[in-house]
Amino acid sequence: MMELNGAPADPEAVKALALGNYGHFTSMRVDGRRVRGLTLHLERLQRDCRAVFATELDRDRVREYIRRAVVGQDGSFVVRVSVFDPALDMGHPSAPATPHVLVTSRSTGRLPMPPMRVKAVPFVRDVPAVKHIGLFGALHARRAAQLDGFDDALLLGPDELISEGVTWNVGFVDNDGAVLWPKAEVLPGVTMALLQQQHPHVITHIAQHEAHRMQAAFATNTxxxxxxxxxxxxxxxxxxxxxxxxxxxxxxxxxxxxV
Structure with missing residues:
Protein backbone atom coordinates (compact mmCIF):
# COMPACT_ATOMS: atom_id res chain seq x y z
CA MET A 1 0.00 0.00 0.00
CA MET A 2 1.36 3.41 -0.98
CA GLU A 3 -0.73 6.57 -0.94
CA LEU A 4 0.28 10.19 -1.38
CA ASN A 5 -2.02 12.73 0.25
CA GLY A 6 -4.75 10.08 0.54
CA ALA A 7 -4.68 8.98 -3.12
CA PRO A 8 -2.68 6.38 -5.09
CA ALA A 9 0.89 7.64 -5.20
CA ASP A 10 2.15 9.28 -8.38
CA PRO A 11 5.54 7.66 -9.22
CA GLU A 12 6.90 10.99 -10.46
CA ALA A 13 6.16 12.64 -7.13
CA VAL A 14 7.60 9.74 -5.13
CA LYS A 15 10.73 9.81 -7.32
CA ALA A 16 11.57 13.19 -5.81
CA LEU A 17 11.73 11.55 -2.38
CA ALA A 18 14.35 9.08 -3.58
CA LEU A 19 16.41 11.55 -5.60
CA GLY A 20 16.22 14.55 -3.29
CA ASN A 21 16.43 12.64 0.00
CA TYR A 22 15.07 15.59 2.00
CA GLY A 23 12.21 14.94 4.35
CA HIS A 24 11.24 13.27 7.60
CA PHE A 25 9.09 10.36 8.73
CA THR A 26 7.76 8.25 11.54
CA SER A 27 7.03 4.53 11.64
CA MET A 28 4.38 2.99 13.87
CA ARG A 29 3.48 -0.58 14.65
CA VAL A 30 -0.22 -1.34 14.25
CA ASP A 31 -1.73 -4.17 16.29
CA GLY A 32 -5.45 -4.72 15.83
CA ARG A 33 -5.89 -1.20 14.40
CA ARG A 34 -4.26 0.28 17.50
CA VAL A 35 -0.96 2.14 17.79
CA ARG A 36 1.01 2.52 21.00
CA GLY A 37 2.01 6.16 21.36
CA LEU A 38 -0.03 7.40 18.40
CA THR A 39 -0.20 10.91 19.88
CA LEU A 40 3.58 10.93 20.26
CA HIS A 41 4.02 9.88 16.63
CA LEU A 42 1.76 12.71 15.47
CA GLU A 43 3.56 15.19 17.71
CA ARG A 44 6.88 14.04 16.23
CA LEU A 45 5.61 14.63 12.70
CA GLN A 46 4.49 18.13 13.61
CA ARG A 47 7.72 18.96 15.44
CA ASP A 48 9.95 17.64 12.67
CA CYS A 49 7.91 19.39 9.99
CA ARG A 50 8.66 22.69 11.71
CA ALA A 51 12.36 21.82 11.89
CA VAL A 52 12.67 20.54 8.31
CA PHE A 53 10.19 22.72 6.41
CA ALA A 54 9.40 25.61 8.79
CA THR A 55 5.69 25.00 8.42
CA GLU A 56 2.84 23.36 10.32
CA LEU A 57 1.47 19.91 9.57
CA ASP A 58 -2.24 19.16 9.92
CA ARG A 59 -2.43 16.32 12.46
CA ASP A 60 -6.05 15.49 11.71
CA ARG A 61 -5.30 15.17 8.01
CA VAL A 62 -2.34 12.89 8.69
CA ARG A 63 -4.39 10.73 11.04
CA GLU A 64 -7.03 10.31 8.36
CA TYR A 65 -4.35 9.16 5.91
CA ILE A 66 -3.14 6.64 8.48
CA ARG A 67 -6.69 5.45 9.04
CA ARG A 68 -7.05 4.81 5.30
CA ALA A 69 -3.92 2.66 5.39
CA VAL A 70 -5.14 0.61 8.35
CA VAL A 71 -8.66 -0.16 7.12
CA GLY A 72 -8.84 -3.62 5.58
CA GLN A 73 -5.55 -4.84 7.05
CA ASP A 74 -5.62 -7.42 9.83
CA GLY A 75 -2.99 -8.48 12.34
CA SER A 76 0.23 -6.60 12.98
CA PHE A 77 2.11 -4.43 10.50
CA VAL A 78 4.07 -1.19 10.32
CA VAL A 79 2.78 2.04 8.80
CA ARG A 80 5.34 4.63 7.76
CA VAL A 81 4.37 8.28 7.26
CA SER A 82 6.92 10.22 5.20
CA VAL A 83 6.69 13.99 4.78
CA PHE A 84 8.42 15.68 1.83
CA ASP A 85 7.87 18.28 -0.87
CA PRO A 86 8.18 16.83 -4.41
CA ALA A 87 8.51 20.34 -5.84
CA LEU A 88 11.43 21.37 -3.65
CA ASP A 89 14.57 22.00 -5.70
CA MET A 90 17.86 20.64 -4.34
CA GLY A 91 19.52 23.88 -5.34
CA HIS A 92 17.07 25.94 -3.29
CA PRO A 93 15.94 23.92 -0.25
CA SER A 94 15.21 27.21 1.53
CA ALA A 95 12.23 27.89 -0.76
CA PRO A 96 8.78 27.86 0.86
CA ALA A 97 7.65 24.25 1.14
CA THR A 98 4.33 22.52 0.69
CA PRO A 99 4.80 19.20 2.49
CA HIS A 100 3.14 16.11 1.01
CA VAL A 101 2.32 13.02 3.07
CA LEU A 102 3.29 9.57 1.80
CA VAL A 103 1.83 6.61 3.71
CA THR A 104 3.16 3.10 3.18
CA SER A 105 2.78 -0.17 5.05
CA ARG A 106 4.87 -3.30 5.46
CA SER A 107 4.72 -6.54 7.38
CA THR A 108 6.49 -6.94 10.71
CA GLY A 109 7.65 -9.75 12.96
CA ARG A 110 6.09 -11.06 16.15
CA LEU A 111 7.12 -9.73 19.54
CA PRO A 112 9.32 -10.32 21.41
CA MET A 113 12.19 -10.57 18.95
CA PRO A 114 15.30 -12.67 19.62
CA PRO A 115 18.37 -11.07 21.24
CA MET A 116 20.91 -9.40 18.99
CA ARG A 117 24.67 -8.80 18.98
CA VAL A 118 25.91 -5.31 18.13
CA LYS A 119 29.21 -3.69 17.26
CA ALA A 120 30.11 -0.27 18.66
CA VAL A 121 31.18 2.21 15.97
CA PRO A 122 31.97 5.94 16.09
CA PHE A 123 29.16 7.76 14.29
CA VAL A 124 26.77 10.64 14.95
CA ARG A 125 23.69 10.99 12.76
CA ASP A 126 22.99 14.30 11.04
CA VAL A 127 20.51 16.39 13.06
CA PRO A 128 19.98 13.56 15.58
CA ALA A 129 16.79 14.98 17.10
CA VAL A 130 14.93 14.75 13.77
CA LYS A 131 13.74 11.44 12.33
CA HIS A 132 14.81 12.38 8.82
CA ILE A 133 15.14 10.21 5.75
CA GLY A 134 18.91 10.70 5.35
CA LEU A 135 19.89 7.18 6.41
CA PHE A 136 23.00 6.48 4.33
CA GLY A 137 25.59 6.91 7.07
CA ALA A 138 23.63 4.92 9.63
CA LEU A 139 22.84 2.09 7.20
CA HIS A 140 26.48 1.99 6.12
CA ALA A 141 27.41 1.47 9.78
CA ARG A 142 24.85 -1.33 10.00
CA ARG A 143 26.17 -2.97 6.85
CA ALA A 144 29.75 -2.84 8.12
CA ALA A 145 28.72 -4.37 11.46
CA GLN A 146 26.82 -7.17 9.73
CA LEU A 147 29.78 -7.92 7.47
CA ASP A 148 31.82 -8.31 10.67
CA GLY A 149 29.36 -10.91 11.95
CA PHE A 150 27.12 -8.76 14.15
CA ASP A 151 23.40 -8.07 13.83
CA ASP A 152 23.61 -4.29 14.01
CA ALA A 153 25.70 -1.27 15.02
CA LEU A 154 25.68 0.71 18.26
CA LEU A 155 26.67 4.34 17.68
CA LEU A 156 29.28 6.18 19.73
CA GLY A 157 29.46 9.94 20.01
CA PRO A 158 32.32 12.17 21.19
CA ASP A 159 34.56 10.73 23.94
CA GLU A 160 33.26 7.24 23.06
CA LEU A 161 29.97 7.92 24.80
CA ILE A 162 27.18 5.52 23.84
CA SER A 163 24.31 7.29 22.09
CA GLU A 164 21.86 5.11 20.15
CA GLY A 165 21.50 2.36 17.60
CA VAL A 166 21.13 2.75 13.86
CA THR A 167 17.32 2.87 13.99
CA TRP A 168 16.70 2.27 17.70
CA ASN A 169 17.34 3.65 21.15
CA VAL A 170 19.48 1.74 23.62
CA GLY A 171 19.04 1.25 27.35
CA PHE A 172 20.87 -0.57 30.13
CA VAL A 173 20.18 -2.17 33.50
CA ASP A 174 22.92 -1.43 36.05
CA ASN A 175 24.05 -3.53 39.00
CA ASP A 176 21.39 -2.00 41.22
CA GLY A 177 18.66 -2.94 38.75
CA ALA A 178 18.11 0.67 37.64
CA VAL A 179 17.25 1.45 34.02
CA LEU A 180 19.78 3.79 32.42
CA TRP A 181 19.34 5.73 29.18
CA PRO A 182 22.31 7.43 27.51
CA LYS A 183 22.59 11.19 27.88
CA ALA A 184 23.54 12.11 24.34
CA GLU A 185 22.34 13.65 21.09
CA VAL A 186 19.81 10.98 20.10
CA LEU A 187 16.47 10.62 18.39
CA PRO A 188 13.73 10.97 21.03
CA GLY A 189 12.12 7.62 20.29
CA VAL A 190 8.42 7.05 20.87
CA THR A 191 8.95 3.60 22.39
CA MET A 192 11.67 4.98 24.65
CA ALA A 193 9.29 7.73 25.80
CA LEU A 194 6.55 5.21 26.58
CA LEU A 195 8.97 3.08 28.61
CA GLN A 196 10.22 6.14 30.49
CA GLN A 197 6.64 7.00 31.41
CA GLN A 198 6.14 3.51 32.84
CA HIS A 199 9.41 2.67 34.55
CA PRO A 200 11.75 4.64 36.85
CA HIS A 201 14.95 5.52 35.04
CA VAL A 202 18.09 7.64 34.99
CA ILE A 203 19.48 9.53 31.99
CA THR A 204 23.27 9.69 32.26
CA HIS A 205 26.49 9.59 30.27
CA ILE A 206 27.51 6.00 29.53
CA ALA A 207 31.00 5.44 28.11
CA GLN A 208 31.75 2.43 25.95
CA HIS A 209 34.13 0.97 28.54
CA GLU A 210 31.39 1.13 31.18
CA ALA A 211 29.10 -1.24 29.28
CA HIS A 212 30.74 -4.34 30.74
CA ARG A 213 29.57 -3.27 34.21
CA MET A 214 25.91 -3.48 33.25
CA GLN A 215 23.63 -6.39 34.06
CA ALA A 216 21.67 -6.15 30.82
CA ALA A 217 21.24 -4.12 27.65
CA PHE A 218 18.30 -3.65 25.31
CA ALA A 219 17.16 -1.90 22.13
CA THR A 220 13.80 -0.23 21.60
CA ASN A 221 11.74 1.05 18.71
CA THR A 222 8.19 0.69 17.43
CA VAL A 259 -6.40 4.87 14.64
Missing amino acids: SIGVRAISAIDSTRFPAEHPVLAALRDGYLAIPGDL
Missing part, protein backbone atom coordinates in the same frame (compact mmCIF):
# COMPACT_ATOMS: atom_id res chain seq x y z
CA SER A 223 8.95 -2.42 15.38
CA ILE A 224 10.96 -4.38 17.93
CA GLY A 225 9.42 -3.22 21.20
CA VAL A 226 11.98 -4.19 23.85
CA ARG A 227 14.70 -6.39 22.34
CA ALA A 228 17.53 -7.81 24.44
CA ILE A 229 21.11 -7.12 23.39
CA SER A 230 23.20 -10.21 24.08
CA ALA A 231 26.57 -8.65 23.24
CA ILE A 232 28.26 -5.34 22.56
CA ASP A 233 31.51 -6.21 20.85
CA SER A 234 33.05 -8.87 23.14
CA THR A 235 30.99 -7.91 26.22
CA ARG A 236 28.15 -10.36 26.72
CA PHE A 237 24.82 -9.81 28.43
CA PRO A 238 22.09 -12.24 29.49
CA ALA A 239 19.27 -12.66 27.02
CA GLU A 240 16.78 -12.64 29.91
CA HIS A 241 16.64 -10.39 32.97
CA PRO A 242 13.75 -9.55 35.35
CA VAL A 243 13.93 -5.83 34.51
CA LEU A 244 13.87 -6.55 30.78
CA ALA A 245 10.87 -8.79 31.31
CA ALA A 246 9.10 -6.04 33.25
CA LEU A 247 9.85 -3.48 30.54
CA ARG A 248 8.69 -5.84 27.81
CA ASP A 249 5.50 -6.85 29.61
CA GLY A 250 4.68 -3.25 30.47
CA TYR A 251 5.14 -2.14 26.88
CA LEU A 252 3.02 -4.96 25.46
CA ALA A 253 0.29 -4.17 28.00
CA ILE A 254 -0.15 -0.65 26.63
CA PRO A 255 -3.51 -0.85 24.82
CA GLY A 256 -2.63 1.72 22.19
CA ASP A 257 -4.85 4.29 20.52
CA LEU A 258 -7.44 3.34 17.94
Whole structure:
Protein backbone atom coordinates (compact mmCIF):
# COMPACT_ATOMS: atom_id res chain seq x y z
CA MET A 1 0.00 0.00 0.00
CA MET A 2 1.36 3.41 -0.98
CA GLU A 3 -0.73 6.57 -0.94
CA LEU A 4 0.28 10.19 -1.38
CA ASN A 5 -2.02 12.73 0.25
CA GLY A 6 -4.75 10.08 0.54
CA ALA A 7 -4.68 8.98 -3.12
CA PRO A 8 -2.68 6.38 -5.09
CA ALA A 9 0.89 7.64 -5.20
CA ASP A 10 2.15 9.28 -8.38
CA PRO A 11 5.54 7.66 -9.22
CA GLU A 12 6.90 10.99 -10.46
CA ALA A 13 6.16 12.64 -7.13
CA VAL A 14 7.60 9.74 -5.13
CA LYS A 15 10.73 9.81 -7.32
CA ALA A 16 11.57 13.19 -5.81
CA LEU A 17 11.73 11.55 -2.38
CA ALA A 18 14.35 9.08 -3.58
CA LEU A 19 16.41 11.55 -5.60
CA GLY A 20 16.22 14.55 -3.29
CA ASN A 21 16.43 12.64 0.00
CA TYR A 22 15.07 15.59 2.00
CA GLY A 23 12.21 14.94 4.35
CA HIS A 24 11.24 13.27 7.60
CA PHE A 25 9.09 10.36 8.73
CA THR A 26 7.76 8.25 11.54
CA SER A 27 7.03 4.53 11.64
CA MET A 28 4.38 2.99 13.87
CA ARG A 29 3.48 -0.58 14.65
CA VAL A 30 -0.22 -1.34 14.25
CA ASP A 31 -1.73 -4.17 16.29
CA GLY A 32 -5.45 -4.72 15.83
CA ARG A 33 -5.89 -1.20 14.40
CA ARG A 34 -4.26 0.28 17.50
CA VAL A 35 -0.96 2.14 17.79
CA ARG A 36 1.01 2.52 21.00
CA GLY A 37 2.01 6.16 21.36
CA LEU A 38 -0.03 7.40 18.40
CA THR A 39 -0.20 10.91 19.88
CA LEU A 40 3.58 10.93 20.26
CA HIS A 41 4.02 9.88 16.63
CA LEU A 42 1.76 12.71 15.47
CA GLU A 43 3.56 15.19 17.71
CA ARG A 44 6.88 14.04 16.23
CA LEU A 45 5.61 14.63 12.70
CA GLN A 46 4.49 18.13 13.61
CA ARG A 47 7.72 18.96 15.44
CA ASP A 48 9.95 17.64 12.67
CA CYS A 49 7.91 19.39 9.99
CA ARG A 50 8.66 22.69 11.71
CA ALA A 51 12.36 21.82 11.89
CA VAL A 52 12.67 20.54 8.31
CA PHE A 53 10.19 22.72 6.41
CA ALA A 54 9.40 25.61 8.79
CA THR A 55 5.69 25.00 8.42
CA GLU A 56 2.84 23.36 10.32
CA LEU A 57 1.47 19.91 9.57
CA ASP A 58 -2.24 19.16 9.92
CA ARG A 59 -2.43 16.32 12.46
CA ASP A 60 -6.05 15.49 11.71
CA ARG A 61 -5.30 15.17 8.01
CA VAL A 62 -2.34 12.89 8.69
CA ARG A 63 -4.39 10.73 11.04
CA GLU A 64 -7.03 10.31 8.36
CA TYR A 65 -4.35 9.16 5.91
CA ILE A 66 -3.14 6.64 8.48
CA ARG A 67 -6.69 5.45 9.04
CA ARG A 68 -7.05 4.81 5.30
CA ALA A 69 -3.92 2.66 5.39
CA VAL A 70 -5.14 0.61 8.35
CA VAL A 71 -8.66 -0.16 7.12
CA GLY A 72 -8.84 -3.62 5.58
CA GLN A 73 -5.55 -4.84 7.05
CA ASP A 74 -5.62 -7.42 9.83
CA GLY A 75 -2.99 -8.48 12.34
CA SER A 76 0.23 -6.60 12.98
CA PHE A 77 2.11 -4.43 10.50
CA VAL A 78 4.07 -1.19 10.32
CA VAL A 79 2.78 2.04 8.80
CA ARG A 80 5.34 4.63 7.76
CA VAL A 81 4.37 8.28 7.26
CA SER A 82 6.92 10.22 5.20
CA VAL A 83 6.69 13.99 4.78
CA PHE A 84 8.42 15.68 1.83
CA ASP A 85 7.87 18.28 -0.87
CA PRO A 86 8.18 16.83 -4.41
CA ALA A 87 8.51 20.34 -5.84
CA LEU A 88 11.43 21.37 -3.65
CA ASP A 89 14.57 22.00 -5.70
CA MET A 90 17.86 20.64 -4.34
CA GLY A 91 19.52 23.88 -5.34
CA HIS A 92 17.07 25.94 -3.29
CA PRO A 93 15.94 23.92 -0.25
CA SER A 94 15.21 27.21 1.53
CA ALA A 95 12.23 27.89 -0.76
CA PRO A 96 8.78 27.86 0.86
CA ALA A 97 7.65 24.25 1.14
CA THR A 98 4.33 22.52 0.69
CA PRO A 99 4.80 19.20 2.49
CA HIS A 100 3.14 16.11 1.01
CA VAL A 101 2.32 13.02 3.07
CA LEU A 102 3.29 9.57 1.80
CA VAL A 103 1.83 6.61 3.71
CA THR A 104 3.16 3.10 3.18
CA SER A 105 2.78 -0.17 5.05
CA ARG A 106 4.87 -3.30 5.46
CA SER A 107 4.72 -6.54 7.38
CA THR A 108 6.49 -6.94 10.71
CA GLY A 109 7.65 -9.75 12.96
CA ARG A 110 6.09 -11.06 16.15
CA LEU A 111 7.12 -9.73 19.54
CA PRO A 112 9.32 -10.32 21.41
CA MET A 113 12.19 -10.57 18.95
CA PRO A 114 15.30 -12.67 19.62
CA PRO A 115 18.37 -11.07 21.24
CA MET A 116 20.91 -9.40 18.99
CA ARG A 117 24.67 -8.80 18.98
CA VAL A 118 25.91 -5.31 18.13
CA LYS A 119 29.21 -3.69 17.26
CA ALA A 120 30.11 -0.27 18.66
CA VAL A 121 31.18 2.21 15.97
CA PRO A 122 31.97 5.94 16.09
CA PHE A 123 29.16 7.76 14.29
CA VAL A 124 26.77 10.64 14.95
CA ARG A 125 23.69 10.99 12.76
CA ASP A 126 22.99 14.30 11.04
CA VAL A 127 20.51 16.39 13.06
CA PRO A 128 19.98 13.56 15.58
CA ALA A 129 16.79 14.98 17.10
CA VAL A 130 14.93 14.75 13.77
CA LYS A 131 13.74 11.44 12.33
CA HIS A 132 14.81 12.38 8.82
CA ILE A 133 15.14 10.21 5.75
CA GLY A 134 18.91 10.70 5.35
CA LEU A 135 19.89 7.18 6.41
CA PHE A 136 23.00 6.48 4.33
CA GLY A 137 25.59 6.91 7.07
CA ALA A 138 23.63 4.92 9.63
CA LEU A 139 22.84 2.09 7.20
CA HIS A 140 26.48 1.99 6.12
CA ALA A 141 27.41 1.47 9.78
CA ARG A 142 24.85 -1.33 10.00
CA ARG A 143 26.17 -2.97 6.85
CA ALA A 144 29.75 -2.84 8.12
CA ALA A 145 28.72 -4.37 11.46
CA GLN A 146 26.82 -7.17 9.73
CA LEU A 147 29.78 -7.92 7.47
CA ASP A 148 31.82 -8.31 10.67
CA GLY A 149 29.36 -10.91 11.95
CA PHE A 150 27.12 -8.76 14.15
CA ASP A 151 23.40 -8.07 13.83
CA ASP A 152 23.61 -4.29 14.01
CA ALA A 153 25.70 -1.27 15.02
CA LEU A 154 25.68 0.71 18.26
CA LEU A 155 26.67 4.34 17.68
CA LEU A 156 29.28 6.18 19.73
CA GLY A 157 29.46 9.94 20.01
CA PRO A 158 32.32 12.17 21.19
CA ASP A 159 34.56 10.73 23.94
CA GLU A 160 33.26 7.24 23.06
CA LEU A 161 29.97 7.92 24.80
CA ILE A 162 27.18 5.52 23.84
CA SER A 163 24.31 7.29 22.09
CA GLU A 164 21.86 5.11 20.15
CA GLY A 165 21.50 2.36 17.60
CA VAL A 166 21.13 2.75 13.86
CA THR A 167 17.32 2.87 13.99
CA TRP A 168 16.70 2.27 17.70
CA ASN A 169 17.34 3.65 21.15
CA VAL A 170 19.48 1.74 23.62
CA GLY A 171 19.04 1.25 27.35
CA PHE A 172 20.87 -0.57 30.13
CA VAL A 173 20.18 -2.17 33.50
CA ASP A 174 22.92 -1.43 36.05
CA ASN A 175 24.05 -3.53 39.00
CA ASP A 176 21.39 -2.00 41.22
CA GLY A 177 18.66 -2.94 38.75
CA ALA A 178 18.11 0.67 37.64
CA VAL A 179 17.25 1.45 34.02
CA LEU A 180 19.78 3.79 32.42
CA TRP A 181 19.34 5.73 29.18
CA PRO A 182 22.31 7.43 27.51
CA LYS A 183 22.59 11.19 27.88
CA ALA A 184 23.54 12.11 24.34
CA GLU A 185 22.34 13.65 21.09
CA VAL A 186 19.81 10.98 20.10
CA LEU A 187 16.47 10.62 18.39
CA PRO A 188 13.73 10.97 21.03
CA GLY A 189 12.12 7.62 20.29
CA VAL A 190 8.42 7.05 20.87
CA THR A 191 8.95 3.60 22.39
CA MET A 192 11.67 4.98 24.65
CA ALA A 193 9.29 7.73 25.80
CA LEU A 194 6.55 5.21 26.58
CA LEU A 195 8.97 3.08 28.61
CA GLN A 196 10.22 6.14 30.49
CA GLN A 197 6.64 7.00 31.41
CA GLN A 198 6.14 3.51 32.84
CA HIS A 199 9.41 2.67 34.55
CA PRO A 200 11.75 4.64 36.85
CA HIS A 201 14.95 5.52 35.04
CA VAL A 202 18.09 7.64 34.99
CA ILE A 203 19.48 9.53 31.99
CA THR A 204 23.27 9.69 32.26
CA HIS A 205 26.49 9.59 30.27
CA ILE A 206 27.51 6.00 29.53
CA ALA A 207 31.00 5.44 28.11
CA GLN A 208 31.75 2.43 25.95
CA HIS A 209 34.13 0.97 28.54
CA GLU A 210 31.39 1.13 31.18
CA ALA A 211 29.10 -1.24 29.28
CA HIS A 212 30.74 -4.34 30.74
CA ARG A 213 29.57 -3.27 34.21
CA MET A 214 25.91 -3.48 33.25
CA GLN A 215 23.63 -6.39 34.06
CA ALA A 216 21.67 -6.15 30.82
CA ALA A 217 21.24 -4.12 27.65
CA PHE A 218 18.30 -3.65 25.31
CA ALA A 219 17.16 -1.90 22.13
CA THR A 220 13.80 -0.23 21.60
CA ASN A 221 11.74 1.05 18.71
CA THR A 222 8.19 0.69 17.43
CA SER A 223 8.95 -2.42 15.38
CA ILE A 224 10.96 -4.38 17.93
CA GLY A 225 9.42 -3.22 21.20
CA VAL A 226 11.98 -4.19 23.85
CA ARG A 227 14.70 -6.39 22.34
CA ALA A 228 17.53 -7.81 24.44
CA ILE A 229 21.11 -7.12 23.39
CA SER A 230 23.20 -10.21 24.08
CA ALA A 231 26.57 -8.65 23.24
CA ILE A 232 28.26 -5.34 22.56
CA ASP A 233 31.51 -6.21 20.85
CA SER A 234 33.05 -8.87 23.14
CA THR A 235 30.99 -7.91 26.22
CA ARG A 236 28.15 -10.36 26.72
CA PHE A 237 24.82 -9.81 28.43
CA PRO A 238 22.09 -12.24 29.49
CA ALA A 239 19.27 -12.66 27.02
CA GLU A 240 16.78 -12.64 29.91
CA HIS A 241 16.64 -10.39 32.97
CA PRO A 242 13.75 -9.55 35.35
CA VAL A 243 13.93 -5.83 34.51
CA LEU A 244 13.87 -6.55 30.78
CA ALA A 245 10.87 -8.79 31.31
CA ALA A 246 9.10 -6.04 33.25
CA LEU A 247 9.85 -3.48 30.54
CA ARG A 248 8.69 -5.84 27.81
CA ASP A 249 5.50 -6.85 29.61
CA GLY A 250 4.68 -3.25 30.47
CA TYR A 251 5.14 -2.14 26.88
CA LEU A 252 3.02 -4.96 25.46
CA ALA A 253 0.29 -4.17 28.00
CA ILE A 254 -0.15 -0.65 26.63
CA PRO A 255 -3.51 -0.85 24.82
CA GLY A 256 -2.63 1.72 22.19
CA ASP A 257 -4.85 4.29 20.52
CA LEU A 258 -7.44 3.34 17.94
CA VAL A 259 -6.40 4.87 14.64
